[in-house]
Amino acid sequence: MPPAPLPTIVSIGDRVGPGIYTLHSRFRRAANYIRASRIVTTAAVEVGAGPANILIEPYPDKPPLSLRISPGRVEAGGKTIRFPTARRYSSRPEFSRPDRAGLDRRLAVLRGEILELAPPLSLAFLLDRRREIGLRGGFQKLFAARINNGAELLLAGEIDKGVAALRGRGFGLTPSGDDFLAGVLIGLHLRQAIRRRDCSRCRDRIFGRARRGSPMTDHFLALAHDLRLPARLKDLAEAIAGGTESATAERAADWLRSGAGSPADLATGLYATLKEGERLCS
Amino acid sequence: MFVIGIKKSGEYYDSVTLMLASRDLLETEGVDDAAIVMGTEENLQLLKGSGLLTEEMSGAGDTDLLIAVKAADEKLARETAGRAEEILRESKRKRAEAGAHLPRSLEGAVKMMPDANLVVISVAGRWAGDVARDALKRGLHVMLFSDNVPIETEKELKELGREKGLLVMGPDCGTAIINGAPLCFANVVERGEIGIVAASGTGLQEVSSVIGNRGGGISQAIGTGGRDVKDSIGGIMFLEGIKALAADEKTRVIVLVSKPPDAGVIDKTAAAIKEIDKPVVAILIGGDPVVLKEAGAHPADDLEQAGLIAVALARGEDPDGFREELSRRAEEIRKTAKAEATKMKDGQVHLRGLFSGGTLCDETQLLCRETIGPVYSPAPIDPAYKLDDIWKSRENTVVDLGEDEFTVGRPHPMIDFSLRKKRIVEEAADPSVAVILLDVVLGYGSHPSPGEELAPAIAEARKRAAKEGRHLTVACSITGTALDPQDREKVNRELAEAGAVVMPTNAAASLLAVEIVKIRRGGE
Structure with a gap:
């Protein structure tokens, strides 16, 4: 042998x-x-x-x-x-030439990819309420209600209440709500790079409130807080910051295919922060 | 209600596995709620809020897997929780197997099976073209299940396929039967002398099932994808398919199934038919077959007729011989309609069709237009009858739940019945509804137990109507054969026991529905 x-x-x-x-x-x-x-x-x-x-x-x-x-x-x-x-x-993305003008178009592409590739029961229901029809039973409906409420509060700038409603909630080893929060942290880095606005205090506050003493989740959130990203997500972040729409589509698809539910939940948080996070980091 | 909770340490699953397993448990009759989650503090709160928290879960932490089931009695709760563990074990086993055997690329697949001559491609549309091109260059026929492939790419692939003498079935081709093998969504039909070329998936399924149920057989059934018969593609594969069947020694009769092709494609098809010395049957749903008739084809009025004509021709019998039989059946249907209609309450006058097959939905719309007038739909024949809100029916409405707007974030309604079940019960609550029309499509790819799935919703809908003193007719057609894995007889029985009137084809079920509406409108 x-x-x-x-x-x-x-x-x-x-x-x-x-x-x-x-x-x-x-x-x-x-x-x-x-x-x-x-x-x-x-x-x-x-x-x-x-x-x-x-x-x-x-x-x-x-x-x-x-x-x-x-x-x-x-x-x-x-x-x-x-x-x-x-x-x-090297896990830190480079945002050397951020392009603000085309951001909305790239975000539209990202949203389309999430809705196409996210698994049926992921948090993508935050981007299209029709997906909630797939949720069944009291537990899932309560879960969706809390997540909806948490996301609304967070994006309205109610950080403490929003994080409390989202963190630790959901399925998987890193619960869906934590994946969403990691996406929000990364989204705030991107907002800062594209809109030239310091979002560090907001990130610190979210991170501080989201930590639960769970090693896996805290580690995962810390990487997002420090903008240390896996390769596929790093590529996607760079494309959103200053790439083309086709690059955004390809990289979003690559990221969304890289795992079962977490990539879609994280991408949903990232999208929501860039699209609707004005009051979160103003 | 009895709630059972199980805590398991050191077991990890991704979120989708846990959510789908929870959903699976919720499908069990008598199970009110269920959840499978990691034991974070926040998930414990959610469990408490939904009445699923039990003592067994106390002290649970982030690395503990929690299974909770609320059911009608203790026995059912325990059995369901036990099944949850089985489902999770099975998901692990499947993943391990998939990891061991599944190739990750076309190249890998070809290495695993060097004798393969056809590839089925189901990747996201924007990559599907590259994979298909690669396959054609390797000399493989292509079945392109993917949709959202750009039209220019489709044309390029089909031109390449024609040049190389290879089939390009699709994009968005969900059905084919090649050398006796049903591919994707297809029914099991004996091999025989009838070849089909179809630019319509459920159209192909309905025609091949009628042929199978009539004792006929299929030589080859070639899907082309719906866009092939548009001028932008020029019917490249529709024509190549006809040519292939014309040259096939085992094919004696050719059936063409399509929504109306563009004018240029009709002309080319007519020219191709003239060159063939085999009988050709044509069903162009909603189209005028006069050009094809002049070219020598046998036109059919609906999908069922197309199958019956083809079987008769293959046997050397009179192609119109079935008409008397259908006429007798129509009389029987009218009697059934009358018996149903007389049990109804004043104001019950409307039809609601909830379809999983797009072509079957179109077929019903056409029959309605000719009998009770146009019907509302998200994709109506008459644009004036477009539904404003696809989630709300009005007057007479038929809906294809397989359309993109209904399948966002959920599997196709031939696989997942949840949306249709919900809608059946909603429609039943409308006091103006006289009849709900459903199609049940069997075969590979479809739900393994459609009868078991639909029967409770049908029974519930009828029960709710009855509580308000209304008799509700639920008319179901079954597309499929006795050889299909679902067991057609069993499905028929389950639907009938739930109170549905089961018809052998969509044409027959639609006729029953419109006859009831005609009677309820009064005096017709």
Whole structure:
């Protein structure tokens, strides 16, 4: 039998810090590891580069229970994998030439992509109320009512009440409401870049109120607050800031296809902030 | 009501898996509410607010999966919660299998199956053209399920296909039967001597089902996508399909199914028919078949007739032989209509058609126009009868729930009946409604148990009407064959037991509906 190929690190995010991390949660193509409040994710290449992602090829069938990360190397399951600095993924998008004039058209494209590609029960119902017809039973209807209420309050500038209604609510390991809030934080960065308006206090307040002491969610929100983005979302943010409409469409589709519900929920928050966030950061 | 709660630690699923699993539980009769969520504090509040919080969930945290079910009794609640765990296990297993076997590109698929000669493409419209072009360059026939492909791309692909002698079925082609294999939404019909070229998906399904139910068989059924018969495409694949069937030794009779083609395409089709020495049957829904008749085709008035003429021709029988039989059936339908209408209350005069098949909806509109006058619709034949609000019927209304405006954020109504069920009950609440007309389309791709899905809504609608002293007729047609995976007889039985009047075809069900309206209007 030929020996198994040695794993290679294809990309390592700029938010992956040194230390010993232990397994938190495991999926088919990825595993989350935790150290205090910090999270890193080992993942198969198709998951894509991200600020805290370590992309490994071939991805192991059974991820190890712990990782030791040191400068230039990752030790796991008795093996040491070295990686050159050049494989560091830079997660901060560049908004070098923001274009305000075409923003509405690019946002219309983004909205269209969300409505076309978002899964049936995602928060895209905030962009088209007809999607609420798909919600069933008292729990889902109450959920939708709270989310609707939270989004309205937040976008009206009622940050504390809006965040309280949204955070932690919904399905999935990072609940839909938290995904939406991450989109809002990223949307505020974009507003700042495009409209030249300082939104940092607003972001800080949202982030401060949205943290719940849940390592996964807090980590996820912190990355959004600091504008550290996975590759597909970084591409989308750059296209919205100053790209063409076709680039926005392609990148939005690429992002929305990258996962089940979270990308659509985040994109909904991002869109809502750019389109209707005037009173949120005025 | 009994509520059961389960807490499971260390199990993670994405949000859509959890929401769809919750929805699945909610479909269970006797289940009032259900939720499957992670145990965040805020989700616990939501569970409490909807009466789903139980003691078992106390102390739950962000990494705990919570399953809650509220049902009519304890046994049902426990069974449903157990099923939730099964659904989640199954979703994990399916993902693992998908990860192991599914190719990620056309290149990968071709490597897995080097002998394949046809590819079905179902990716977003703006990428579908590139994949289709690649497939054609590899010598593969193409079935393009995707819609939203630009018209220029469609033309380019079809010209390339014609040049290479390959079929390009679509874009927006949902039905075909190739070498006996039903593709996408298609019915199971024995192989035989009748070939179909169709620019209409449900039209193809209805005609092929009629042929199958009459004992005939299909050699090939080629879908082209609805735009093919417009002048902008020029009928490229409609004509290539006719040519292919004309050359096919196993095809003795050719059936053409389409909404009215543009004039240029009709002329080209007529010219093609003249070159063929096989009998051709043509059903152009709402179109004037005079040019094709002059070219030698047998025109049909509706989809059912097209299938019956084709079977007769394939057997060497009189193509008009069925007319007496249909005339007898029409008499029976009139008697049924009279019996139904006499049970109704004053003021019950209107028809409401709720369709999942677009062509069937058009067919009904045409029959109505000729008998009770134009009907309101989001896509009416007469523009003056366009519904202002697609969610609200008025007077006589027929609606294709498969139209884009109804499918935003939900699967097609042949798969997901939730919108139609809701609307059936809403229509029943209108005291002016005499008859609700439904199509039930069987076959691959459609809902596996349409009878079980629709029956409760039909029964509920009739019950509500009865409470107000009204008799409500629900007329259903079934498009499908005894060989379809849903079991046509079972579906028929389930609908009939719920109180529906079940008819073998859309033409028959529509006739029943308009006859009832005519009688209720008085004296007709």
